[in-house]
Every structure is written in C-alpha cells, then in structure tokens.
Amino acid sequence: MKRRTVQILLALLVIIYRKTWFWWIFNHFAGRLVPASREFFQILSFLEFSVTFLAILYLLVYEGGRILELKWKWRYPVYLLLAYGVNHISGIVFSFLTPATSNQMSLNELVEMTGRQELLYLLLITCLLGPITEELVYRGVLMNTFLKDSPWYGDVLLSACVFGYVHVSDGITPLAFFTYASGGAIVAFLYRKTHSLYYPILLHIMINILAFWELWVLLFSGS
Template sequence: MNRFNQIFDWIARCFRWVGFLLIYLVDTVILSFATMQVKHPTVVNRSIGMMLIYSAFVLAFITWRYQKQLQSNNPRHFGRTKLTGTRFGQLMAFFFLMYGIQMVWSLLISAHILGTPANQTAVNSQIVQLPFWNLAYSILFAPVIEELIFRGIFLNYFFRQNSRVMNVLGVLFSGMIFGYMHVTSLSTTWIMYSLLGCILGWAYLHFRDIRYNTTLHFMNNALSLLAYL
C-alpha cells in the first residue's frame, strides 16, 4: 500500500508540474496574439493589459507554490544566501560559462554548421513587430517564472533526496526538459539549450538560492536578445 501511495504521489506531482507549465504557456500565447495584432492598436492594448494582469497572477501563484513547497520539504535548505565577494565571483563564472556556450553556438551558426534556432527566429520576429513588450517579457519576466518552474519546483518535486546521484540526475533531467521546451526535436540546437539548462540547474544546487538563477537567466537572455537588435 505504501508503494502504491508513492506511485500515486509521483503521478500527482507530474500533473501539478505540467499544470504550472501550462499556466505559464497561456501567458506566452496572449503575448503572441498581441504581437500578431500589431496593426490593430486597440486589440494590442487590451491584450497587453490582459497579459499584465495574468502575468501578475502567474508570478504570484507559482512563487507562492514554490515557497509552500520549501516549507513542507526542503532537505537541501534552499532559501536566501547572502551575496559575498566570493559568491559574486562564482556567479560571474557561471555567467561566462553560459556566455562561452553562446559564443560557440553563434560561431557555428555563422559558419553555417548550425542553423538559427526556430525558437530564436520566432522570438526575434516578435521583437521586431512589438519590441518593448516582447523584450520586457523575455528579459524580465520569463527568467523568473522559468527558474521557478524548471529549477525550483522541478528539482524539489522529483529529485528531493540530497545525494550526489539525485543532484546529478536532477540537473541533467531539468536541463534536457528545459532544452525540449525550446526545441521540440533531438538536435544539436537541443543539446545547446540543454547545456544552458544544466548550468542553471548546477547554479541552483550550488547557491541554494533561486535569485542567483534568475540573475543568470536574466543576463543570458538580455545578452542573447539585445545582440539581435
């Protein structure tokens, strides 16, 4: 019976996590709709207003669920860690590691060894059509909510045990799923996105504070997107 309860609990956690993801994706759909209606300012304004209200709800709800999760089960002692000179240096090391991957990626694209990711092409197109809101969303909002879902909630839902094996598996799986959410096919581009996701997972386990991840994700998105303007 205990084994059955464990399986049922795991399935329930899967459904809840997918639910968080779907709630977030609805927000991106609203923004995409507003972008497509750029020739109709009234529709755009109403859609953006709806998106802002919905985004506030999504952020408040998922942050609340994350905090409740840590209160009920937090074996790794995630929370808030003071920013010191050492941690700042470590944060920058993680950033430059991500930047290095982005540079190699860009060189491979420039050399026509890899194509520009469809996800990046779509984002760039949306930025051209509706620059302010798409940039603000991708740089300011997406990093926060994606770190809460892909690192914060995911690792404590499915890889709770604080052991080396669970930590490695958690980083790998969170990275691969993060990659798949950006590229829905097994490819070199998927590997690149997955590597970035793994670095973010590693950073979360290292700092034990989601704010460091949000900062890394923010800097990475800002660098990637602003380079295309």
C-alpha cells in the same frame, strides 16, 4: 506517501501548465488581437504572473519560507560570474554549430512585429518576467521535487533536459536541444551550488539582457 504523491502531481501540473495550457489560454485570448500590441503583451504578462504565483505557492507549501530566502556566501557571486562566462562562451560556440531554433525564430518574428511603443513590454517579459517564471518552475519546482540533491546530480540533468525540450519541442534537433539543455544545465548547477533561487534568476536575467542588448539600446537611445 499520499502527501508525496500529491506533491508530485501538483509539480507536474505546474510544469505542464507552463508548457502547454499556458499557451492554449494565451492563444485563446490573444488570438484576435494585433500581434505584439500592448494588449497582446499585457495578456502574456498576466499569464506569466499566474505561473509565478502558482510556483511560489507550491514552493512555500512544500519547501517552506526558507526557499525564498537569499543565501549569501562570498563564493556565490563568483559562481554566478563563472556561470555567466561559461554560458557566454558556449553560446558563441553553439552559434557557429546550429541554425536558429524554432524558439529563436519565433522570438525574432515577435521582435520584428513589435513597435517602439510596445518595446518596453517585450523587454520586460523576455528579460524579467520570463526568467523569473522559468527559474521558479524549472529550477525551483522541478529540482526540489524530483531527484532533489541527487548525489550524481540527477536533478541538474533532469532540469537541463526538460529546459532543453520545452524550448525546442517544435522542430526539435539534437544540436538545438543540446544548445538549450547546456544552458539549462549551467543555471541548474548554479542553483545546486547556492541553494538559492535568486542566483539562477539573476543569471537568467543577465543572459537575456545580453541577448536583447541592442533592443535595450534602441529603447533608451531616443532616436
């Protein structure tokens, strides 16, 4: 019982750190820097790595080395492609129903401030480090600690709700929340079906690369 209590407290600390203290520390060190500068992104990258390290350490302690193993069955890539397709279609639908969320507006502002030389830093954070960190926390830590393998998919629902909340907690609206929560549910369901973190991480990376595709083209166009 004591071990379980400690586990829950540590899981909550990791989740809360990613949502609140993470940004407090970032603002403290980056507040005096030029927004979207190289140093700005380097501090953000370091903090993302710190969350990744904490999440992996937590999972290794409470789930063992098997949590980081790549599980393979022929149907898993099919699940991945189906999840990507469903997310893409739902994204198109929601784009007509909801205005830009606070999270999206912040990203748009960051993109506008980012110069060509710093663009690679932005893309690596949003399309690689960010997805890895978020999947380790909101799928790995959260779903393996709370309602794990619930017969009524409570772990998927909880993960989706937390994921939706942390992305629209500023100026939250029902439609904005549901937009991110539905995406979180798709990724969480993929993790539930594969029991491997690599598939939701890959899905999240694919989703973000598509979202920033124009920036990738700009980066490598040479123009």
